[in-house]
Amino acid sequence: MxxxxxxxxxxxxxxxxxxxxxxxxxxxxxxxxxxxxxxxxxLETTRPADALKRFPRDQGTIDSDYVYQPPLVPHTIRNYEVSLNVNKCLSCHSWKNAKEMGATKISVTHYQTREGQVLSDVSPRRYFCLQCHVPQADAKPLVENEFQRVDALQ
Structure with missing residues (x-):
């Protein structure tokens, strides 16, 4: 059968x-x-790899395009490990290290559970930064895009 x-x-x-x-x-x-x-x-030929995307250096904070948008990462994240045991992002952006590294502190909301209980360390639901925060590369879009920013953010 x-x-x-x-x-x-x-x-x-x-x-x-x-x-x-x-x-x-x-x-x-x-x-x-x-x-x-x-x-x-x-199917039987291997296409050449696309060129690596370029990330503008020192572009600082990138403006949001819509309300509640997670902030974009203004630098490359190549070779950043974010796994169950290691989070490279926290080496600069944790409250403990941010001032010394000159990086933006992660939001206090990342230290709260769903029920609003404040934790002493980053909440497990907010630990994997790259699920929401992505680097902004200087790359050609794959499809046409006519997206307009929210009026209040222009």
Missing amino acids: KRFVLAVMAVAVTFTGFVHSEDAQAPIRGIGGVESLRGASE
Whole structure:
């Protein structure tokens, strides 16, 4: 039964890919390929890696585009480890080290539980900084974007 289901799924995927390639404006020819926002590439060839994104140096605080936006990181985070045991961000941004390092202190909200209880260390739900805070790179957008900042922040 499993083989039958797998065979049906394989036929369906093949047929879907065939129909899609027939309908596409610029079909991918050859031994099959993948088309994504970064362009088309053959399955059996390795596409060259994109150039590393450039991060402007010393750009200071980056303005927010909407209310409650987590602050953007104004520097590269290459080789920063943020894991269960280590958080490189806290070596500069913790309340203990921020003044000495000349970095922005993390918000007091990062020391609170969901119920509002204040902790002596960063809350586990706020420990993985890179889930919300991202570096702002000088990179070309993958898709057109007509986003407008909130009027109050302009």
